[in-house]
Amino acid sequence: MKYILRRVVPVVLAFGLVGCSVTSQDTVMTTEKRTGGFLGLSTKSDIDVDTPKAFAEVQKVVIGGFKVGFNQSKKLQKKAGGMFSGGMGGNSTGLVKLDGVSPEVHQRIVNEAHEKFVQALIAQGYEVLPRETFTGNPAYAGTTEYDFPYKHDQSGLFSSYGVGTFYSPSQIGPKQPVFFGEIQGVTGGLGTSNPGIAVAKFGEQTGAHVINVTYLLDFAGAGGHAGGSFSTLGVGQVMSVDAGLLGIGSGYMSTFGNKVGKLTLGQPIGSDIAFATIENTTSSAEVGLETALNVFTAVLGGGTNQTREFVFHADPDKYALAAIDALDKANAALVSKMAELR
Numbered sequence: 001m002k003y004i005l006r007r008v009v010p011v012v013l014a015f016g017l018v019g020c021s022v023t024s025q026d027t028v029m030t031t032e033k034r035t036g037g038f039l040g041l042s043t044k045s046d047i048d049v050d051t052p053k054a055f056a057e058v059q060k061v062v063i064g065g066f067k068v069g070f071n072q073s074k075k076l077q078k079k080a081g082g083m084f085s086g087g088m089g090g091n092s093t094g095l096v097k098l099d100g101v102s103p104e105v106h107q108r109i110v111n112e113a114h115e116k117f118v119q120a121l122i123a124q125g126y127e128v129l130p131r132e133t134f135t136g137n138p139a140y141a142g143t144t145e146y147d148f149p150y151k152h153d154q155s156g157l158f159s160s161y162g163v164g165t166f167y168s169p170s171q172i173g174p175k176q177p178v179f180f181g182e183i184q185g186v187t188g189g190l191g192t193s194n195p196g197i198a199v200a201k202f203g204e205q206t207g208a209h210v211i212n213v214t215y216l217l218d219f220a221g222a223g224g225h226a227g228g229s230f231s232t233l234g235v236g237q238v239m240s241v242d243a244g245l246l247g248i249g250s251g252y253m254s255t256f257g258n259k260v261g262k263l264t265l266g267q268p269i270g271s272d273i274a275f276a277t278i279e280n281t282t283s284s285a286e287v288g289l290e291t292a293l294n295v296f297t298a299v300l301g302g303g304t305n306q307t308r309e310f311v312f313h314a315d316p317d318k319y320a321l322a323a324i325d326a327l328d329k330a331n332a333a334l335v336s337k338m339a340e341l342r
Helices: 002-019 103-123 195-206 284-299 316-340
Strands: 020-028 047-050 060-071 073-078 090-099 127-129 150-153 163-167 209-226 231-249 260-265 276-280 304-314
Touching: 020 090, 020 276, 020 304, 047 316, 060 103, 060 195, 073 209, 073 231, 090 209, 090 231, 103 127, 103 163, 103 316, 195 209, 195 231, 209 304, 209 316, 231 276, 231 304, 231 316, 260 316, 304 316
Parallel strands: 020 231, 060 127, 060 209, 090 304
Antiparallel strands: 047 260, 060 163, 073 090, 150 163, 209 231, 231 260, 276 304
């Protein structure tokens, strides 16, 4: 038995190195194209439109909500698999965290993004009403408001990865409603306390349209491949608007109505500005334990895995430049599409 292990272990180790791999690069990555449809064979649209008629002939608008979320940690993964993998697939995982960016920097970014969004609306010919015309209207009374910054934690019980924070611009203040679909798992309020009810009443009374905007900024990208018996993962920096939503309303939502609509980004919008250096913080003890476990599971016919932890040490000024660059592009894309539908 010992002789067999002496012969098998080197082979397993060699296979494990090929079976999975996690690396990093300091150069800026490009955003990955998102696919959909049957077997993921089609590329998603840059912007998806829900109820185009809701954007038709719009002139007066008021910004009911504007928020930007910043991803602070995430889990990236490439999974091997397939009917011919024989149980020897390799899963490659990167656990990444952001370091060096203060809440003050995030707040400054959000303030500028909001200001430029307003400017983009005006440049397209929209009349932007003061927000107080909406929040001061009796229709808004009783609407649920949330405190910002708002921490959104999807990390799970045994992991700290998957945490982000949403900020409200100073122009709006530390409290604002959360509209449907803006933050995963947050309904925005029940019954008449939901902001959608206030929007409907306000729109019917005044004829104005209420806009709500939410962006989620990400700092890390992933490349690599996954086959039947192997996987590779490349982790790198890329500032991108990973998710974006622009909602509009002037009445009640209904199955056949056209008073409520939305635009959502089908593809992430990235910046090519570098902002961080990346450090592999995986300890030698963790690597040793993982290697031993891979040997054990591979001898028994299981798959090998590799997990590495990385810290993105960001330069605050460069981070802000990259974030504003990506947000400017997202603002332009959504407002241009909105105007196109008018």
